[in-house]
Amino acid sequence: MRIIKTIFFAGAILLSIASCDNLDNMNQDTKAYTTALPSALMTSSQVNYAYFLTNASVNSNNFRAYVQQWTPPNYRNEANYDQASRNLGNNYSITLYRDVLQDLVNAKKQISDSNALGPIQQAEKNNKLAVLEVQIIMAYQTLVDIFGNVAYTEALDIKAFPYPKYDDAKTIYLDLASRLDAAIASIDTANGSFGTADLIYQGNMAKWKTLANSVKLKMGLHLADVEPAKAKAMVESAFLSGIMTSEAQTALFKYFSSNIDMNPLYDSLVNESQIVMAEPFVNELNAKADPRRDHFFDPASKIAGQYKGAPYAEQAVYGNFSHAGTKLQSKTNPGVIFDYTETCFLLADAANRGFSVGGTAADYYKKGIEASMKYWGVADADIATYLARPDVAFATAAGTDKQKIAYQLWIAYYNRGFEAWTEYRRLDYPVLTAPTSAVAASGGKIPVRVIYSLFDKTLNKANYEAASTAIGGDNMTTKIFWDKF
Numbered sequence: 001m002r003i004i005k006t007i008f009f010a011g012a013i014l015l016s017i018a019s020c021d022n023l024d025n026m027n028q029d030t031k032a033y034t035t036a037l038p039s040a041l042m043t044s045s046q047v048n049y050a051y052f053l054t055n056a057s058v059n060s061n062n063f064r065a066y067v068q069q070w071t072p073p074n075y076r077n078e079a080n081y082d083q084a085s086r087n088l089g090n091n092y093s094i095t096l097y098r099d100v101l102q103d104l105v106n107a108k109k110q111i112s113d114s115n116a117l118g119p120i121q122q123a124e125k126n127n128k129l130a131v132l133e134v135q136i137i138m139a140y141q142t143l144v145d146i147f148g149n150v151a152y153t154e155a156l157d158i159k160a161f162p163y164p165k166y167d168d169a170k171t172i173y174l175d176l177a178s179r180l181d182a183a184i185a186s187i188d189t190a191n192g193s194f195g196t197a198d199l200i201y202q203g204n205m206a207k208w209k210t211l212a213n214s215v216k217l218k219m220g221l222h223l224a225d226v227e228p229a230k231a232k233a234m235v236e237s238a239f240l241s242g243i244m245t246s247e248a249q250t251a252l253f254k255y256f257s258s259n260i261d262m263n264p265l266y267d268s269l270v271n272e273s274q275i276v277m278a279e280p281f282v283n284e285l286n287a288k289a290d291p292r293r294d295h296f297f298d299p300a301s302k303i304a305g306q307y308k309g310a311p312y313a314e315q316a317v318y319g320n321f322s323h324a325g326t327k328l329q330s331k332t333n334p335g336v337i338f339d340y341t342e343t344c345f346l347l348a349d350a351a352n353r354g355f356s357v358g359g360t361a362a363d364y365y366k367k368g369i370e371a372s373m374k375y376w377g378v379a380d381a382d383i384a385t386y387l388a389r390p391d392v393a394f395a396t397a398a399g400t401d402k403q404k405i406a407y408q409l410w411i412a413y414y415n416r417g418f419e420a421w422t423e424y425r426r427l428d429y430p431v432l433t434a435p436t437s438a439v440a441a442s443g444g445k446i447p448v449r450v451i452y453s454l455f456d457k458t459l460n461k462a463n464y465e466a467a468s469t470a471i472g473g474d475n476m477t478t479k480i481f482w483d484k485f
Contacts, residue, residue, distance in 0.1 A: 036103075036106070037110075038106075038108075038110045038128070038132075039194050039195075039197035040197070041103040041106055041110075042103065042104065042107050042131070042132060042135075042197060042198070043197050043198075044099075044103050045099070045100045045101075045103040045104045045107075045135065046135070046198075046199045046200060046253065047199070047253075048100050049096075049100045049139065049337070050199075050253035050335040050337065051095070051264055051335075052092070052096065052100070052142075053335060053416070053418055053419075054253070054263060054264055054265060054335035055264035055265065055268070056070070056264070056265055056269070056274075056275060056417075057264070057267075058072060058075045058078040058274075059088075059091055060088070060091045060092070060095065061417060061418070062078050062079070062088070062417075063417030063418045063420065064415070064417035064420070065078065065079045065278070065312075065313075066417070066421045066424075066447060067410065067413075067417065067421050067424050068278045068279075068281055068312050068432050069277070069278055069414055069415075069417070069420065070275050070276070070277060070278055070281075070324070070417075071275075071277075071278040071279075071309075071310050071311075071312050071313060071314075071316070072274050072276075073274070073275075073276050073310060073315065073316035073317065073321075074274060074315070075274065076313055076314070076315060076437070077439075079312065079313035079435070080313050080435060080437050080438045080439055080442075081434070081438050081441070081442040081446075081476060083441075083447070083450055083451050083476060084441075084451065084454070087453060087454050087455075088450055089147070089450050089451055089453035089454070089456070090453035090454060090455055092147075092450060093143075093453050096139050096142060096143050097143075097151075097155065097156065100139045101136060101139050101140070101155070101156060102156055104132050104136045104139070105136065105156050107132055108129060108132045108133070108136070111125060111128050112129065120191060123188045123190070124191050126186045126187075126188060127186075127188055127192065127193035127203075127208075128193045128194060129183075129186070130183045130186045130193075130205075130208065130212075131198065131203075131205075131208055133179060133180075133183040134180070134183050134211065134212045134215065136179075137176045137179055137180050137183070137215065138215060140172060140176055141173070141176060141215075141219060142418070144169045144172055144173060144480070145222075145422050145480060146449070146450045147449065147450060147452060148169045148449060148467075148471045148478065148481065149166040149167060149169050149467045149470055149471050150166055150167065150169070150172070150467075151164035151165065151166055151463075152166075152167040152175075153165070153167055163462070163463055164460070164463065166463055166464075166466065166467035168470065169471070169480065169481045170226065170227075170481045170482075173219065173222070173223065173481075173482075176219065177216070177219055177220075177223075177230075177234060180212060180215065180219070181216075181237075183212060184209060184212045184213060184216070184241060187205055187208060187209045187212070188205065189205045189206045189209060191205065192205065193205055199253060199254060200251050200252070200253060200337060201251065207249055207251075209242060210242055210243060210244050210245075210249045211244070211249070211251050211337075211338055213238040213239075213241045213242050213243045214238070214243045214244045214338055214343050214346075215338065216234055216235075216237070216241075217234075217235055217238040217239065217243050217343065217346050217350070218342075218346055219234065220232075220233075220235040220238060220350075221235060221346055221349055221350060221426075222426060222482045223482060224353060225426075225482060225485065226481060226482055228353075231355075232355050235350045235355045236355055236356050239347070239350075239356075239357045243343055243347070244339070244340045244343040245340070246340060247339075247340045247374065249340060250338070250339040250340050250341075250375075251336070251337035251338045251339070252334040252335065252337065252339075253335040253336075253337055254334050255332050255333065255334060255335065257331045262331035263331055263333050263334075263335065265324075265328055265329070265333070266329065266330075269323070269324050269328060269329050270329050273318050273323075275323070275324060276309070276310045276316060276318060276321040276322065276323060277296075277297055277307065277308075277310065277321060277322045277323065277324070278309050278310060278312045279308075279309035279310055279311050279312060280312060280432060281309060281414075282297070282307050282308065282309030282322060283309060284411070284430075285307070285411070286306065286307060287391075288391055288392060289386070289389075290386065290411070291373065291378045291382035291385075291386055292372070292373060292376050292378060292411070292414070294325075295325050295327060295376040295377055295378065296325050296376070296414050296415075297322045297323065297324065297325050298322065298323045298324060298325050298326055301321075301322040302322065303320065307322045308320075308321050308322050312435055313437060314435070314437075324415075327377075328415060336415075339371075339375070340371050340375075341371040341372045341375060341412050342368075342412065342413070342416075344364050344368035344371050345364065345365070345368040345405060345409040345412060347359065348361045348362075348363075348364035348368060348405045349361075349402070349427070351363070351364055352402060352405060361394070361401055362394040362395070365394045365404065366387060366394065368408060368409070368412060369386070369392070369408055369412070370383055370387070371412075372411070373386070399429070402427060402429070403429045403430075405427070406423065406424075406428070406429035409423055409427070410423070410424060410429075410430055424446075425448050425479075425480065426482060426483060432446055441475065441476060441477075442476055442477065443475075443477045445477060447477070448478070448479050448480065448483055449475070449477070449478050449480060450476065451474050451475065451476055452464060452467070452468070452474050
């Protein structure tokens with residue numbers, strides 16, 4: 001018995017010694033991932049990119065106001081183009097670089113470094129890389145369209161480039177176009193990719209290919225006034241490869257009813273009641289009896305039986321003007337990443353420039369209006385009535401063909417502020433007037449650019465100053481390279 005006890009206590013002592021040697025390991029979860037999975041990184045990036053496009057916070061999305069579709073009744077500084085006080089440039093940079101691009105680039109690196117086990121796995125790997133690449137290209141294009149010259153070749157590598165240079169905006173665009181061609185060529189529609197981790201298309205590669213080609217279409221048209229031959233080649237190649245041809249291909253981001261997964265517009269439109277419709281937009285739709293009004297605006301917010309917009313950028317009483325429609329007030333209303341409607345109008349612009357895209361400007365103009373109205377739920381009879389109006393029909397509406405397309409695109413881009421602002425700058429129509437109360441830095445004009453972040457000026461001063469000089473000044477009046485007229 002004594003021998004047994006001795007063996008027992010000796011074993012206990014040895015066990016306790018071994019345990020003491022491994023105390024540091026007790027706080028480690030051996031079953032948890034130590035590195036975020038590529039699929040999780042991509043999901044996170046999609047959430048953040050959709051938020052950038054969809055939200056209406058005055059801290060991070062004033063674009064709907066810039067195109068005078070909405071106006072915040074209590075936030076006059078933002079509607080008057082005060083970009084500096086809220087450091088808007090920093091908010092856009094953080095979202096797009098840190099919350100979108102960093103995750104996409106890290107996911108791409110992990111997948112690139114992984115080993116494929118066979119032909120199917122290799123095809124899926126290539127598809128995943130293509131999906132990530134398309135989204136990286138979209139994010140960088142967005143940054144260029146906001147700022148002009150931005151960090152690109154030295155971006156997102158703080159160890160190697162703690163103070164990244166800003167690359168020429170046009171050079172970035174041309175490189176993105178090449179990357180987009182390679183991504184499209186690598187897509188295998190017979191195989192999958194991210195599956196349900198892809199919150200936009202659930203890994204459907206046929207739809208990712210149509211989105212990539214539609215992005216190429218848009219990018220090509222952005223180059224049309226500065227590189228017409230390149231633009232024509234890009235647009236026609238995208239058309240032949242397969243752009244969006246129906247609403248079923250629209251890239252939507254799904255939201256849910258829970259507070260953490262709801263459409264961010266719910267906070268601005270319902271919880272905070274900080275948005276009313278702007279007078280210039282409402283007046284234009286009223287003048288043409290546009291049947292989208294009952295969907296764009298809340299019928300319960302009519303004033304004396306009519307939709308009424310507030311004077312843009314002026315102090316206003318919320319209850320005295322019309323509000324956004326009930327669809328937009330829903331927590332589950334999806335965010336739009338890219339849609340069939342804009343594809344139609346982009347094709348109208350392309351056809352009007354003489355590019356070969358399978359139809360005329362009039363054809364695609366009509367399709368764009370129809371697509372917009374069907375998306376919002378307008379009845380077929382009302383669509384036909386609207387299209388028959390002399391002030392709407394392509395042959396008889398006022399303005400040049402380019403202006404007709406731009407005007408209807410401005411309406412169709414309702415609730416898609418960033419895209420509406422971008423195409424307004426590119427197509428120079430409709431004619432919108434800056435408020436007399438606009439900040440002096442605007443030069444009495446609607447901003448055509450967002451100024452760089454205050455942190456660019458202080459933390460990356462030399463490169464900031466070089467970029468500012470290169471673009472012609474860090475001003476909201478400095479045009480992006482593609483904005484020639």
